Amino acid sequence: MGLQSRLSAVDQKIADAARLAGRDPGEITRIVVTKFHPASLVRDLHSLGVREAGENRQQELSAKTAALADLDDLRWHFIGQAQTNKAVAIRRSADAVHSVDRDRLADALHRAAEDDSILDVLVQINLTDDPGRGGVAPERADALAEHVLSLPSLRLRGVMAVAPLDEEPASAFARLRTVADGIRSLEPAADWISAGMTGDFAEAISAGATHLRIGSAITGPRPDRG
Template identity: 75%
Template sequence: MTAVAERLSAIDAAIADAARRAGRDPAEITRIVVTKFHPAALVSELYGLGVREVGENRQQELSAKAEALAELDDLRWHFIGQAQTNKAGAIRRAAQAVHSVDRLRIAEALDRAATDDLLLDVLLQINLTDDPGRGGVAPTELERLAEQVLALPTLRLRGVMAVAPLDEDPAAAFARVHESAQRLRAVAPGAEWISAGMTGDFAEAIAAGATHLRIGSAITGPRPAQG
């Protein structure tokens, strides 16, 4: 077993244990492997190990890897970084899901970028901090943004995404995400995804109802040095 295979197996076992402790079925939880700065060859190795959900947070890297691995047609790419309107077309061409919609302008840009009849899965990113400069919509504006996104014909609103602040207990942060997700479902009953939880806090996210986890170096290993 390779080192990557060992790390993947260990994380999947830990996710399953956390799910069972929370009284949940591990099959309800989607593990997204974040391959930031790693080569396409690693994604190919992960694919051989059964991984089908991969995340990237930079458009250029997403586009390059998606093109290089286009023959893996059941591989799903999740864009999890801050989206820019001028890159919406490239993001849409490469990704099947965008986790970081936090304003109407980016939602509209993604909608305009449609070139076929396929719907793009989107999640609304919630800002869990008091800093308006951080990515994410203010929780008080969530329903308004949801209604706007629901009016865009090529987007499919799936749920919410959030990152727990470093200076807050993750359990408390994810409890607020859960509450926001419930409010969203009052506006969009089918929006059941909760993208929350990374290597250091996925157990707390699972306990709070997370359906999608974003796990990086705990599976991929240390990121290659950037020149």
């Protein structure tokens, strides 16, 4: 199956899941995650109508945005764990950062503003019991959201999470929805829920996800990096 066929198949499944959940498929943004794939694949995706791309690593994000600078209608989402010392490079290349999980990172992204631009950010929620995983604990999400709201160069758009491997996705995303509702009470415009990947996006849509992060189901297997 070629790239266009994979993209069409995933979009059809997204639309079917949305209708099953009583939602308008047009409310859902599909982000194609292009981790380890070359910039040429992103250009091919753009020619097929893709306008939202995601990267996990700052180095790849920076390289691809530079190589594809002529595609000025392509929005880049940074979805990986971010180090504060990479904040300047991330801010320079990303239109949205989904993985803000601590005050220091929010502060670093704010300080990295080079002009009066506004960066869209999401609070990443850790839905596991492992504090070493990326994301803020659900009970601390409101405090982090309030801190982001205090930084004028950042625009809080909502929440992001990855479903734990040892929990049913529907249950995990229901918990995320509760956190999202709490943050929306602080900032009504923070209505993004970034949740759902190739294996669980139907459950995410049912729980109210607005942004899906789909990788290999569209791009195909990741290239051998060795």
